[in-house]
Amino acid sequence: MSTAGLVVVGAGLAGVRAVEAARRTGFAGPVTLLGSESDAPYDRPPLSKKFLTESAALKYLRTADSLRDELDVDLRLGETATAVDPATRTVTVGDQELPYAGLVIATGSTARLLPGMHGPAGVHTLRSHADAVALRSAIRPGSRVVVIGAGFIGSEFACSALHLGAHVTVLEAADVPLVRAVGPAMGEALGGLHVRHGIDVRCGALVEAVIGRDTVEAVRLADGQVLPADVVLVGVGAAPVTDWLRGSGLTIEDGVVCDATLNAGAPGVYAAGDVARWHNPTFDRSMRLEHWTSAAEQGAVAGRNAVATGGPETCDVVPYFWSDWVSDRIQFVGVPESDEAVTVVGSAETGDLLALYRTGDRVTGALGVNQRRAVLRLRLMIGQRADWQAAVELARSTTVRSR
Protein backbone atom coordinates (compact mmCIF):
# COMPACT_ATOMS: atom_id res chain seq x y z
CA MET A 1 0.00 0.00 0.00
CA SER A 2 1.52 3.27 -1.09
CA THR A 3 1.48 6.38 1.09
CA ALA A 4 -1.32 8.81 0.34
CA GLY A 5 0.03 11.96 -1.30
CA LEU A 6 -1.13 14.31 -4.02
CA VAL A 7 -2.92 12.79 -6.98
CA VAL A 8 -3.57 14.96 -10.02
CA VAL A 9 -5.91 13.56 -12.64
CA GLY A 10 -5.23 15.21 -15.99
CA ALA A 11 -1.83 16.21 -17.36
CA GLY A 12 -2.76 19.33 -19.25
CA LEU A 13 -1.81 22.86 -18.24
CA ALA A 14 -3.87 22.90 -15.01
CA GLY A 15 -2.52 19.53 -13.91
CA VAL A 16 1.11 20.49 -14.52
CA ARG A 17 0.72 23.81 -12.72
CA ALA A 18 -0.87 21.94 -9.80
CA VAL A 19 2.11 19.61 -9.30
CA GLU A 20 4.60 22.47 -9.74
CA ALA A 21 2.80 24.63 -7.20
CA ALA A 22 2.50 21.80 -4.68
CA ARG A 23 6.23 21.15 -4.87
CA ARG A 24 7.00 24.87 -4.64
CA THR A 25 5.18 25.09 -1.32
CA GLY A 26 7.60 22.47 -0.02
CA PHE A 27 5.30 19.46 -0.21
CA ALA A 28 7.62 16.44 -0.06
CA GLY A 29 5.10 13.56 -0.17
CA PRO A 30 4.38 11.39 -3.19
CA VAL A 31 2.89 13.13 -6.25
CA THR A 32 1.15 11.19 -9.01
CA LEU A 33 0.17 12.81 -12.31
CA LEU A 34 -2.15 10.88 -14.60
CA GLY A 35 -2.44 11.83 -18.28
CA SER A 36 -4.84 10.11 -20.66
CA GLU A 37 -2.77 11.01 -23.73
CA SER A 38 0.60 9.39 -24.46
CA ASP A 39 2.39 12.73 -24.90
CA ALA A 40 4.12 14.54 -22.08
CA PRO A 41 2.09 17.61 -21.04
CA TYR A 42 1.92 20.01 -23.97
CA ASP A 43 0.59 23.43 -24.83
CA ARG A 44 -2.70 23.49 -26.71
CA PRO A 45 -3.09 27.03 -28.12
CA PRO A 46 -0.50 26.56 -30.92
CA LEU A 47 -2.43 23.54 -32.25
CA SER A 48 -4.90 25.73 -34.14
CA LYS A 49 -2.22 28.20 -35.23
CA LYS A 50 1.53 27.65 -35.74
CA PHE A 51 1.31 23.89 -35.47
CA LEU A 52 -0.81 23.96 -38.62
CA THR A 53 0.60 26.93 -40.51
CA GLU A 54 4.31 26.50 -39.83
CA SER A 55 4.39 22.78 -39.10
CA ALA A 56 5.71 23.78 -35.69
CA ALA A 57 6.80 21.05 -33.30
CA LEU A 58 4.67 20.17 -30.30
CA LYS A 59 5.48 22.58 -27.48
CA TYR A 60 5.85 20.78 -24.16
CA LEU A 61 4.91 22.47 -20.91
CA ARG A 62 7.47 20.26 -19.18
CA THR A 63 9.23 17.16 -20.39
CA ALA A 64 8.56 13.78 -18.82
CA ASP A 65 12.16 13.73 -17.54
CA SER A 66 11.80 17.12 -15.92
CA LEU A 67 8.61 16.06 -14.16
CA ARG A 68 10.12 12.80 -12.96
CA ASP A 69 13.61 13.95 -12.07
CA GLU A 70 13.22 17.58 -11.02
CA LEU A 71 9.78 17.39 -9.40
CA ASP A 72 9.86 13.74 -8.33
CA VAL A 73 6.49 13.09 -9.93
CA ASP A 74 5.16 9.62 -10.68
CA LEU A 75 4.07 10.54 -14.21
CA ARG A 76 1.71 8.01 -15.72
CA LEU A 77 0.96 8.74 -19.36
CA GLY A 78 -1.78 6.89 -21.17
CA GLU A 79 -3.55 6.29 -17.86
CA THR A 80 -6.58 7.92 -16.36
CA ALA A 81 -8.81 7.57 -13.34
CA THR A 82 -12.20 5.95 -13.71
CA ALA A 83 -13.68 6.74 -10.29
CA VAL A 84 -13.19 8.67 -7.06
CA ASP A 85 -14.37 7.66 -3.62
CA PRO A 86 -14.18 10.66 -1.28
CA ALA A 87 -15.15 8.48 1.71
CA THR A 88 -12.09 6.25 1.45
CA ARG A 89 -10.00 8.93 -0.29
CA THR A 90 -9.08 6.71 -3.19
CA VAL A 91 -8.99 7.06 -6.96
CA THR A 92 -9.49 4.06 -9.22
CA VAL A 93 -6.80 3.71 -11.88
CA GLY A 94 -7.09 0.51 -13.87
CA ASP A 95 -7.34 -2.24 -11.25
CA GLN A 96 -5.55 -0.15 -8.64
CA GLU A 97 -7.06 1.88 -5.81
CA LEU A 98 -4.73 4.82 -5.44
CA PRO A 99 -4.95 6.58 -2.05
CA TYR A 100 -4.81 10.37 -1.91
CA ALA A 101 -4.40 12.97 0.80
CA GLY A 102 -5.06 15.71 -1.75
CA LEU A 103 -6.71 15.31 -5.14
CA VAL A 104 -6.78 17.73 -8.06
CA ILE A 105 -9.35 17.01 -10.76
CA ALA A 106 -7.98 18.49 -13.98
CA THR A 107 -9.47 16.31 -16.69
CA GLY A 108 -10.23 19.26 -18.96
CA SER A 109 -12.83 19.20 -21.66
CA THR A 110 -13.51 17.42 -24.89
CA ALA A 111 -14.73 18.79 -28.21
CA ARG A 112 -18.51 18.64 -28.52
CA LEU A 113 -19.77 16.55 -31.43
CA LEU A 114 -22.73 16.98 -33.75
CA PRO A 115 -24.90 13.86 -33.58
CA GLY A 116 -24.75 11.77 -36.73
CA MET A 117 -22.19 13.91 -38.49
CA HIS A 118 -18.87 12.36 -37.57
CA GLY A 119 -19.11 9.15 -39.65
CA PRO A 120 -17.17 9.90 -42.85
CA ALA A 121 -13.41 10.49 -42.93
CA GLY A 122 -12.54 14.15 -43.31
CA VAL A 123 -14.79 15.31 -40.47
CA HIS A 124 -12.59 16.57 -37.65
CA THR A 125 -12.57 18.19 -34.26
CA LEU A 126 -9.60 20.09 -32.85
CA ARG A 127 -8.54 19.61 -29.28
CA SER A 128 -5.62 17.18 -29.01
CA HIS A 129 -2.22 16.69 -30.61
CA ALA A 130 -3.64 13.77 -32.59
CA ASP A 131 -6.49 15.97 -33.88
CA ALA A 132 -4.04 18.61 -35.05
CA VAL A 133 -1.78 16.07 -36.77
CA ALA A 134 -4.78 14.73 -38.69
CA LEU A 135 -5.83 18.22 -39.78
CA ARG A 136 -2.32 19.18 -40.75
CA SER A 137 -2.08 16.32 -43.18
CA ALA A 138 -5.63 16.83 -44.49
CA ILE A 139 -5.36 20.44 -45.63
CA ARG A 140 -3.70 21.23 -48.94
CA PRO A 141 -3.71 24.29 -51.16
CA GLY A 142 -7.08 24.37 -52.87
CA SER A 143 -8.80 22.16 -50.27
CA ARG A 144 -12.45 23.02 -49.75
CA VAL A 145 -12.80 23.51 -46.01
CA VAL A 146 -16.08 23.97 -44.18
CA VAL A 147 -15.92 25.06 -40.55
CA ILE A 148 -19.03 24.44 -38.46
CA GLY A 149 -19.10 26.99 -35.64
CA ALA A 150 -17.64 30.51 -35.69
CA GLY A 151 -16.24 30.36 -32.16
CA PHE A 152 -12.58 30.88 -31.41
CA ILE A 153 -11.41 27.40 -32.41
CA GLY A 154 -13.38 27.61 -35.63
CA SER A 155 -12.14 31.14 -36.30
CA GLU A 156 -8.50 30.36 -35.67
CA PHE A 157 -8.65 27.20 -37.68
CA ALA A 158 -10.35 29.07 -40.54
CA CYS A 159 -7.51 31.62 -40.56
CA SER A 160 -4.88 28.87 -40.54
CA ALA A 161 -6.59 26.94 -43.34
CA LEU A 162 -6.82 30.14 -45.40
CA HIS A 163 -3.11 30.70 -44.80
CA LEU A 164 -2.44 27.19 -46.14
CA GLY A 165 -4.25 28.05 -49.36
CA ALA A 166 -7.59 26.40 -48.67
CA HIS A 167 -10.99 27.82 -49.62
CA VAL A 168 -12.76 28.37 -46.33
CA THR A 169 -16.42 28.75 -45.46
CA VAL A 170 -17.49 29.23 -41.84
CA LEU A 171 -21.03 28.30 -40.83
CA GLU A 172 -22.55 29.72 -37.67
CA ALA A 173 -25.98 28.75 -36.42
CA ALA A 174 -26.49 31.95 -34.44
CA ASP A 175 -27.25 35.30 -36.09
CA VAL A 176 -23.96 36.73 -34.84
CA PRO A 177 -20.62 34.97 -34.32
CA LEU A 178 -18.94 34.74 -30.89
CA VAL A 179 -21.98 35.89 -28.92
CA ARG A 180 -21.15 33.75 -25.91
CA ALA A 181 -17.53 34.93 -25.86
CA VAL A 182 -17.86 38.68 -26.44
CA GLY A 183 -21.57 39.52 -26.58
CA PRO A 184 -23.74 40.39 -29.60
CA ALA A 185 -22.47 43.86 -30.52
CA MET A 186 -18.80 42.97 -30.47
CA GLY A 187 -19.43 39.52 -32.00
CA GLU A 188 -20.75 41.32 -35.03
CA ALA A 189 -17.71 43.60 -35.10
CA LEU A 190 -15.31 40.63 -34.97
CA GLY A 191 -17.28 38.87 -37.69
CA GLY A 192 -16.36 41.84 -39.87
CA LEU A 193 -12.69 41.00 -39.36
CA HIS A 194 -13.18 37.61 -41.02
CA VAL A 195 -14.72 39.28 -44.02
CA ARG A 196 -11.71 41.58 -44.21
CA HIS A 197 -9.44 38.54 -44.12
CA GLY A 198 -11.34 36.96 -46.98
CA ILE A 199 -13.22 34.28 -45.06
CA ASP A 200 -16.79 33.57 -46.08
CA VAL A 201 -18.79 33.60 -42.82
CA ARG A 202 -22.45 32.65 -43.00
CA CYS A 203 -24.51 33.31 -39.91
CA GLY A 204 -27.91 31.76 -39.25
CA ALA A 205 -26.67 28.71 -41.18
CA LEU A 206 -28.14 25.51 -39.78
CA VAL A 207 -26.29 22.36 -40.75
CA GLU A 208 -28.65 19.54 -41.56
CA ALA A 209 -26.26 16.80 -42.64
CA VAL A 210 -22.74 15.88 -43.57
CA ILE A 211 -22.85 14.06 -46.90
CA GLY A 212 -20.45 11.26 -47.79
CA ARG A 213 -20.23 7.55 -47.09
CA ASP A 214 -16.59 6.77 -46.40
CA THR A 215 -15.20 10.21 -47.09
CA VAL A 216 -16.92 13.54 -46.63
CA GLU A 217 -18.22 15.11 -49.84
CA ALA A 218 -20.34 18.04 -48.77
CA VAL A 219 -22.29 19.75 -46.02
CA ARG A 220 -26.02 20.30 -46.48
CA LEU A 221 -27.79 23.21 -44.83
CA ALA A 222 -31.37 23.31 -43.61
CA ASP A 223 -32.27 25.73 -46.44
CA GLY A 224 -31.20 23.10 -49.00
CA GLN A 225 -27.82 24.61 -49.93
CA VAL A 226 -25.05 22.07 -50.46
CA LEU A 227 -21.46 23.11 -49.84
CA PRO A 228 -18.85 20.76 -51.34
CA ALA A 229 -16.17 19.93 -48.77
CA ASP A 230 -12.90 17.99 -48.56
CA VAL A 231 -12.38 18.82 -44.90
CA VAL A 232 -14.98 19.66 -42.24
CA LEU A 233 -14.05 21.00 -38.84
CA VAL A 234 -16.71 20.82 -36.15
CA GLY A 235 -16.00 23.60 -33.66
CA VAL A 236 -19.14 23.79 -31.58
CA GLY A 237 -17.65 24.13 -28.12
CA ALA A 238 -16.23 21.85 -25.48
CA ALA A 239 -17.80 19.74 -22.74
CA PRO A 240 -16.11 19.17 -19.36
CA VAL A 241 -14.83 15.62 -18.84
CA THR A 242 -16.85 14.55 -15.81
CA ASP A 243 -18.32 11.16 -16.79
CA TRP A 244 -15.77 9.37 -14.65
CA LEU A 245 -17.01 11.23 -11.56
CA ARG A 246 -20.50 9.78 -11.73
CA GLY A 247 -21.13 7.99 -8.47
CA SER A 248 -18.50 10.02 -6.61
CA GLY A 249 -21.09 12.13 -4.82
CA LEU A 250 -19.46 15.30 -6.09
CA THR A 251 -21.83 17.87 -7.55
CA ILE A 252 -21.57 18.08 -11.35
CA GLU A 253 -23.37 20.88 -13.17
CA ASP A 254 -21.62 21.63 -16.44
CA GLY A 255 -18.34 21.06 -14.62
CA VAL A 256 -17.30 20.05 -11.11
CA VAL A 257 -18.97 22.53 -8.79
CA CYS A 258 -16.42 24.18 -6.50
CA ASP A 259 -16.35 26.94 -3.92
CA ALA A 260 -14.12 30.01 -4.11
CA THR A 261 -11.08 27.94 -3.07
CA LEU A 262 -11.73 25.40 -5.87
CA ASN A 263 -12.77 22.81 -3.29
CA ALA A 264 -15.18 20.35 -4.86
CA GLY A 265 -17.18 19.69 -1.71
CA ALA A 266 -15.14 16.83 -0.27
CA PRO A 267 -12.09 17.05 2.01
CA GLY A 268 -8.88 17.48 0.03
CA VAL A 269 -10.62 17.40 -3.35
CA TYR A 270 -10.05 20.36 -5.69
CA ALA A 271 -10.70 20.98 -9.37
CA ALA A 272 -8.93 23.23 -11.88
CA GLY A 273 -9.07 24.18 -15.52
CA ASP A 274 -11.83 23.53 -18.07
CA VAL A 275 -13.50 20.96 -15.83
CA ALA A 276 -13.98 23.31 -12.85
CA ARG A 277 -17.07 25.42 -12.23
CA TRP A 278 -16.20 27.61 -9.29
CA HIS A 279 -17.37 30.70 -7.48
CA ASN A 280 -15.10 33.48 -8.74
CA PRO A 281 -14.92 36.11 -5.98
CA THR A 282 -13.86 38.86 -8.39
CA PHE A 283 -17.27 38.75 -10.06
CA ASP A 284 -19.17 37.08 -7.20
CA ARG A 285 -20.61 34.46 -9.51
CA SER A 286 -20.12 30.89 -10.62
CA MET A 287 -18.25 30.36 -13.86
CA ARG A 288 -16.46 27.73 -15.88
CA LEU A 289 -13.65 28.96 -18.10
CA GLU A 290 -11.78 27.29 -20.92
CA HIS A 291 -8.93 29.78 -21.07
CA TRP A 292 -5.19 29.21 -20.89
CA THR A 293 -4.48 31.74 -18.15
CA SER A 294 -7.29 30.65 -15.85
CA ALA A 295 -6.26 27.00 -16.20
CA ALA A 296 -2.73 28.00 -15.16
CA GLU A 297 -3.96 30.13 -12.26
CA GLN A 298 -6.49 27.60 -11.03
CA GLY A 299 -4.00 24.75 -11.36
CA ALA A 300 -1.54 26.53 -9.10
CA VAL A 301 -4.19 27.41 -6.50
CA ALA A 302 -5.70 23.91 -6.52
CA GLY A 303 -2.25 22.31 -6.20
CA ARG A 304 -1.36 24.48 -3.22
CA ASN A 305 -4.73 24.03 -1.54
CA ALA A 306 -4.69 20.26 -2.01
CA VAL A 307 -1.48 19.92 0.01
CA ALA A 308 -1.93 22.90 2.36
CA THR A 309 -1.75 22.40 6.08
CA GLY A 310 -3.31 25.80 6.81
CA GLY A 311 -6.47 27.31 5.38
CA PRO A 312 -7.03 27.23 1.62
CA GLU A 313 -6.62 30.37 -0.50
CA THR A 314 -9.35 31.67 -2.79
CA CYS A 315 -8.98 31.72 -6.56
CA ASP A 316 -9.68 35.21 -7.89
CA VAL A 317 -9.59 35.37 -11.66
CA VAL A 318 -10.14 38.07 -14.23
CA PRO A 319 -10.81 35.92 -17.28
CA TYR A 320 -8.46 36.57 -20.16
CA PHE A 321 -8.23 35.01 -23.57
CA TRP A 322 -6.55 35.83 -26.79
CA SER A 323 -7.02 34.67 -30.34
CA ASP A 324 -4.81 35.27 -33.37
CA TRP A 325 -6.60 35.78 -36.67
CA VAL A 326 -4.14 36.14 -39.56
CA SER A 327 -2.14 39.15 -38.33
CA ASP A 328 -4.70 40.48 -35.86
CA ARG A 329 -4.58 39.77 -32.16
CA ILE A 330 -7.92 39.71 -30.41
CA GLN A 331 -7.90 39.92 -26.62
CA PHE A 332 -10.74 39.86 -24.14
CA VAL A 333 -10.64 40.39 -20.41
CA GLY A 334 -13.47 40.12 -17.88
CA VAL A 335 -16.95 38.84 -18.67
CA PRO A 336 -19.15 39.63 -21.69
CA GLU A 337 -22.48 39.80 -19.81
CA SER A 338 -22.98 43.49 -19.09
CA ASP A 339 -25.37 46.43 -19.24
CA GLU A 340 -23.69 47.75 -22.35
CA ALA A 341 -20.62 47.35 -24.55
CA VAL A 342 -19.19 50.62 -25.81
CA THR A 343 -16.60 51.16 -28.52
CA VAL A 344 -14.12 53.61 -27.07
CA VAL A 345 -11.55 53.70 -29.86
CA GLY A 346 -11.20 52.50 -33.45
CA SER A 347 -13.03 49.63 -35.09
CA ALA A 348 -12.53 45.95 -35.88
CA GLU A 349 -12.30 46.71 -39.60
CA THR A 350 -9.38 49.07 -39.09
CA GLY A 351 -7.71 46.63 -36.71
CA ASP A 352 -7.58 48.96 -33.71
CA LEU A 353 -10.80 48.33 -31.78
CA LEU A 354 -11.06 48.88 -28.07
CA ALA A 355 -14.44 48.29 -26.44
CA LEU A 356 -15.40 48.42 -22.78
CA TYR A 357 -18.19 46.53 -21.03
CA ARG A 358 -20.09 48.33 -18.28
CA THR A 359 -22.06 46.78 -15.43
CA GLY A 360 -23.61 49.45 -13.23
CA ASP A 361 -20.82 51.93 -12.64
CA ARG A 362 -18.08 49.32 -12.89
CA VAL A 363 -15.96 48.21 -15.81
CA THR A 364 -16.40 44.45 -16.11
CA GLY A 365 -14.93 43.63 -19.50
CA ALA A 366 -12.75 44.86 -22.34
CA LEU A 367 -12.18 43.72 -25.89
CA GLY A 368 -9.21 44.78 -27.97
CA VAL A 369 -8.04 44.18 -31.50
CA ASN A 370 -4.30 44.92 -31.57
CA GLN A 371 -4.59 46.92 -28.34
CA ARG A 372 -2.22 44.94 -26.12
CA ARG A 373 -1.16 47.61 -23.68
CA ALA A 374 -4.65 48.90 -23.04
CA VAL A 375 -6.18 45.45 -22.63
CA LEU A 376 -3.72 44.23 -20.03
CA ARG A 377 -4.00 47.43 -18.02
CA LEU A 378 -7.76 47.10 -18.12
CA ARG A 379 -7.37 43.56 -16.81
CA LEU A 380 -5.70 45.01 -13.73
CA MET A 381 -8.45 47.62 -13.36
CA ILE A 382 -11.21 45.03 -13.63
CA GLY A 383 -9.52 42.98 -10.92
CA GLN A 384 -9.41 46.07 -8.73
CA ARG A 385 -13.14 46.61 -9.37
CA ALA A 386 -12.40 49.99 -10.91
CA ASP A 387 -15.15 52.39 -11.84
CA TRP A 388 -16.34 52.99 -15.36
CA GLN A 389 -15.11 56.53 -15.87
CA ALA A 390 -11.57 55.67 -14.81
CA ALA A 391 -11.54 52.80 -17.30
CA VAL A 392 -12.77 54.99 -20.14
CA GLU A 393 -10.04 57.53 -19.39
CA LEU A 394 -7.37 54.85 -19.23
CA ALA A 395 -8.63 53.31 -22.45
CA ARG A 396 -8.48 56.64 -24.28
CA SER A 397 -4.95 57.37 -23.10
CA THR A 398 -3.34 53.97 -23.74
CA THR A 399 -4.92 52.84 -26.99
CA VAL A 400 -3.15 53.02 -30.32
CA ARG A 401 -4.79 53.97 -33.58
CA SER A 402 -3.95 52.25 -36.81
CA ARG A 403 -2.33 54.72 -39.23
Place this chain on the structure above:
Amino acid sequence: MEVRIDAAACVGHGVCEALAPHIFEVDDDGKAQVVAPSLDEADRSDVENAVNQCPEQALRLLG
Protein backbone atom coordinates in the same frame (compact mmCIF):
# COMPACT_ATOMS: atom_id res chain seq x y z
CA MET B 1 18.58 36.49 -9.04
CA GLU B 2 17.94 37.53 -12.61
CA VAL B 3 15.01 37.16 -14.98
CA ARG B 4 15.56 36.79 -18.72
CA ILE B 5 12.92 37.59 -21.31
CA ASP B 6 13.04 35.79 -24.63
CA ALA B 7 12.00 38.69 -26.88
CA ALA B 8 11.35 36.37 -29.82
CA ALA B 9 8.92 34.28 -27.79
CA CYS B 10 7.20 37.18 -25.99
CA VAL B 11 4.04 38.30 -27.74
CA GLY B 12 2.91 40.81 -25.13
CA HIS B 13 0.06 39.07 -23.33
CA GLY B 14 1.10 41.12 -20.33
CA VAL B 15 0.37 38.33 -17.86
CA CYS B 16 3.70 39.09 -16.14
CA GLU B 17 2.82 42.75 -15.80
CA ALA B 18 -0.60 41.90 -14.42
CA LEU B 19 1.01 39.67 -11.79
CA ALA B 20 3.98 41.89 -10.92
CA PRO B 21 3.63 45.43 -12.29
CA HIS B 22 6.58 46.60 -10.22
CA ILE B 23 8.85 44.19 -12.08
CA PHE B 24 7.49 43.84 -15.61
CA GLU B 25 6.03 46.20 -18.14
CA VAL B 26 4.94 45.66 -21.72
CA ASP B 27 6.45 48.36 -23.93
CA ASP B 28 4.99 50.06 -26.99
CA ASP B 29 6.29 47.28 -29.24
CA GLY B 30 4.22 44.80 -27.25
CA LYS B 31 7.23 43.14 -25.61
CA ALA B 32 7.71 42.65 -21.88
CA GLN B 33 10.60 44.47 -20.21
CA VAL B 34 12.02 44.24 -16.73
CA VAL B 35 11.49 47.67 -15.17
CA ALA B 36 12.62 46.90 -11.62
CA PRO B 37 16.12 48.34 -11.19
CA SER B 38 17.14 45.26 -9.22
CA LEU B 39 15.55 42.08 -7.91
CA ASP B 40 15.92 40.71 -4.44
CA GLU B 41 14.63 37.69 -2.54
CA ALA B 42 11.39 39.46 -1.69
CA ASP B 43 10.58 39.44 -5.42
CA ARG B 44 11.22 35.72 -5.88
CA SER B 45 7.66 34.47 -5.54
CA ASP B 46 6.32 37.20 -7.84
CA VAL B 47 8.92 36.38 -10.47
CA GLU B 48 8.34 32.63 -10.15
CA ASN B 49 4.65 33.23 -10.53
CA ALA B 50 5.20 35.28 -13.69
CA VAL B 51 7.59 32.69 -15.13
CA ASN B 52 5.02 29.96 -14.58
CA GLN B 53 2.05 31.87 -15.88
CA CYS B 54 3.68 33.14 -19.08
CA PRO B 55 1.60 31.66 -21.92
CA GLU B 56 4.60 31.70 -24.24
CA GLN B 57 7.18 30.38 -21.75
CA ALA B 58 9.20 33.49 -22.57
CA LEU B 59 10.51 34.14 -19.04
CA ARG B 60 13.37 32.40 -17.28
CA LEU B 61 14.53 32.85 -13.74
CA LEU B 62 18.26 32.55 -13.19
CA GLY B 63 19.79 32.23 -9.76
